[in-house]
Amino acid sequence: MATPEGYVAVKRYDEIPEGGIVPFEVDDDERILVKLEGNVYALSGICTHEYAELAEGDLEDHVIYCPLHGSGFDLETGRVTSLPATQPLPVYDVQIVDGVVYVSREPRQG
Amino acid sequence: MADPRPCVILGGGVAAYGAAEALRAAGYDGPVTLVSAEPVVPYDRPALSKAFLQGQKTAEEILLKPPEHYQRLGIELRLGQRATAVDLDRRELVLEPGERLPFAVLLIATGAEPVRLRLPGFDLPGVRYLRSLADAQALREDLSRAERVLVVGCGFIGAEVAASARMLGKQVTVVDPLPVPLAGPLGEEVGGILAEVHRRHGIELRLGQKVAELRGHRSVEEAVLESGERIACDLVVVGVGVRPAVALFQGSGLQIENGILVDEHCATGVPGVYAAGDVANWWHPAIGRRLRVEHFDNAAQQGAAAARAIAGDPQPYAPVPYFWSDQFDLNLQYAGYPGPWDQVVLRGDKAAPSVTAFYLRQGVVEAVVTINRPRELRPGRRLVEAQARVDPAVLADPSTDLRALAQPARQAE
Structure with missing residues (x-):
């Protein structure tokens, strides 16, 4: 199966644990995959407030929380749900083809 | 239909920011003016003692949002304008140098101001306090020239400034009257962990001691402790706590008692007048007592809660701080919640340190602290939110899955 255009293959769907946060890189850009209730989300891996790896963070109610200062970002949209971050987290489109998770190279717009 | 009531947000910290955002998000479409004595839009104040002081971030980089953002929200900014008087009957503020600003709704978000030490020598040049961006800019400038820094008070600001100064390569001494720093808010065991980290990084701690006076000719040169010890220093930073900034409202008709008294909707006893953030002493409905909290997250959220009440959608403000x-x-x-508690239960490795501490009162989890263990914060917070009773031995056991423990607590809410 060919990789969808503008996407990169990241991991097999079955290899991501439910409730897991899995770090990966695209061209040295740190990102994360999150699997929740069977759905897979792809977001930037670095908090928009101060440098912190969100792979070390925590999930609660479809929000990913920064491990250092509690900034919260909506998994679906990257919208800030709690300060101190005020800039949204870039989110990426996900496609699952033949059991493989593909993530868009470019962030979703707006 | 446009809400015709002009709303004034008095203050320029994160409570004001949270209110500005939430007013518009909640559909308030009347005129909104943000009045701040500081000449800058709301910024990330916690960064002042850390990323800003260490030179990792500029003033522009710590703004919560750029000035244009307020224009987009349709919020008028009155920056660098101090309010000198208020008349709640006539519903107007007097701003320097004498302009009158009418309001229908007033949100007081004036925050807090540092307690000044009135001991001999504390008026010398080279003695600094840290609250505002201007304070931080002056301190950063002084730090670039200083070699020996004395920090008076080892609360959070003192401890953070001491760490930042040490990270910049300065010789740092910290004096605090308590035998264990931060024992008040965190207890002696956790305070002791912090003290050890400071010692390990080469900070000199003078605990259980007080400064009697500062001496110097053109600027500060040494501190004399009550014990008689003399400590050479070319910069002194004082961090001995803050007081709610209520001076403008003395005699205004508002009830003032350790801050401005408000209810669970951030409303004062005067209709249309609200308070939020460090200045507000509010009734917390979930725990049935008053709280005044001097932290960023509370200010942001309480500002937003007040805004929702102003916009006609009041919801009880009952956060876990x-x-x-x-x-x-x-x-x-x-x-x-702040203490008192009667038991502190630790799990993890104190030496690393990688520790979670639970603070219990009569068996109920009142607070959780994580040190370099972020994944235990939110499950711990859920136990606090549920006012859970958990066997201390279970909490202390590192094999206990806090997440699983927190789950039933949450369902029982």
Whole structure:
């Protein structure tokens, strides 16, 4: 199966644990995959407030929380749900083809 | 239909920011003016003692949002304008140098101001306090020239400034009257962990001691402790706590008692007048007592809660207070109510340190602190939120899955 255009293959769907946060890189850009209730989300891996790896963070109610200062970002949209971050987290489109998770190279717009 | 009531937000910290955002998000479409004595839009104040002081971030980089953002929200900014008087009957503020600003709704978000020490020598040049961006800019400038820094008071600001100064390569001494720093808010065991981290990084601690006076000719040169010890220093930073900034409202008709008294909707006893953030002493309905919290997260959220009440959608403000502190490579996070508690239960490795502490009162989890263990913060917070009773031995057992423990607590809410 060919990789969808503008996407990169990241991991097999079955290899991501439910409730897991899995770090990966695209061209040295740190990102994360999150699997929740069977759905897979792809977001930037670095908090928009101060440098912190969100792979070390925590999930609660479809929000990913920064491990250092509690900034919260909506998994679906990257919208800030709690300060101190005020800039949204870039989110990426996900496609699952033949059991493989593909993530868009470019962030979703707006 | 446009809400015709002009609303004034008095203050320029994160409570004001949270209110500005939430007013518009909640559909308030009347005129809104933000009045701040500081000449800058709301910024990330916690960064002042850390990323800003260490030179990792500029003033522009710590703004919560750029000035244009307020224009987009349709919020008028009156920056660098101090309010000198208020008349709640006539519904107007007097701003320097004499302009009158009418309001229908007033949100007081004036925050807090540092307690000044009135001891001999504390008026010398080279003695600094840290609250505002201007304070931080002056301190950063002084730090670039200083070699020996004395920090008076080892609360969160003192401890963070000491760590930042040490990270900049300065010789740093910290004096605090308590035998264990931060024992008040965090207890002796956790305070002791922080003290050890500071010692390990080469900070000289003078605990259980007080400064009697500062001496110097053109500027500060040494401190004399009550014990008689003399400590050479060319910069002194005082961090001995803050007081709610209520001076403008003395005699205004508002009830003032350790801040401005408000109810669970951030409303004062005067209709249309609200308070939020460090200045507000509010009734917390979930725990049935008053709280005044001096932290960023509360200010942001309470500002937003007040805004929703102003916009006609009041919801009881009943958060689990949260704050963090970063010192060297240590990250501390606190979720919970202030003490008193009667038992502190630790799990993890104190030496590393990688520790979670639970604070119990009569068996109920009142607060949780994580030190370099961020994944235990939110499950711990859920236990606090549920006012859970958990066997201390279970909490202390590192094999206990806090997440699983927190789940039934949450369902029982």
